[in-house]
Amino acid sequence: MLASKLKAICSSQELRSTPYREQGIALKGQPLPALIFMFDGNPYSYVNHCMHMQRRLNCEQDAIFDASGQYLRCSMHGFIFDPKTGACQSPVCFGQRLQALRLEEIDGIVYFSEKHLTLID
Ligand code: FES
Numbered sequence: 001m002l003a004s005k006l007k008a009i010c011s012s013q014e015l016r017s018t019p020y021r022e023q024g025i026a027l028k029g030q031p032l033p034a035l036i037f038m039f040d041g042n043p044y045s046y047v048n049h050c051m052h053m054q055r056r057l058n059c060e061q062d063a064i065f066d067a068s069g070q071y072l073r074c075s076m077h078g079f080i081f082d083p084k085t086g087a088c089q090s091p092v093c094f095g096q097r098l099q100a101l102r103l104e105e106i107d108g109i110v111y112f113s114e115k116h117l118t119l120i121d
Helices: 012-016
Strands: 005-009 021-027 031-037 042-047 102-105 111-112 116-121
Touching: 005 012, 005 021, 005 031, 005 116, 012 031, 042 111
Parallel strands: none
Antiparallel strands: 005 111, 021 031, 021 116, 031 042, 102 111
16 A cells, blocks of 8 residues: 555544544545544545435534444434445445445554545634
């Protein structure tokens, strides 16, 4: 992996100390909101668009997990998602996936490793 493809997000420790982090990105020039979080000790990232109505998962509440902490949850209508795959577990959108963004964790720093991704504020 060429270092130039890596875009530093934050330290692993910082990500562990917060329920989630938001980051503006551009993917192939398209501005998008990204979610980054730790789950079972690993970092994950998805475009923060629920496939139901293209709302942010945290649009109604400052939270992206359900009460169990085992599923991502869209606060608009309560659809839930597998945090490791982004697959929707709710009947209307069952099996559809949030758009995953590739990450690398190197020496305690979490990076985006997507081609054509730039960070925006
Ligand atoms: S917009 Fe996410 S569940 Fe409806």
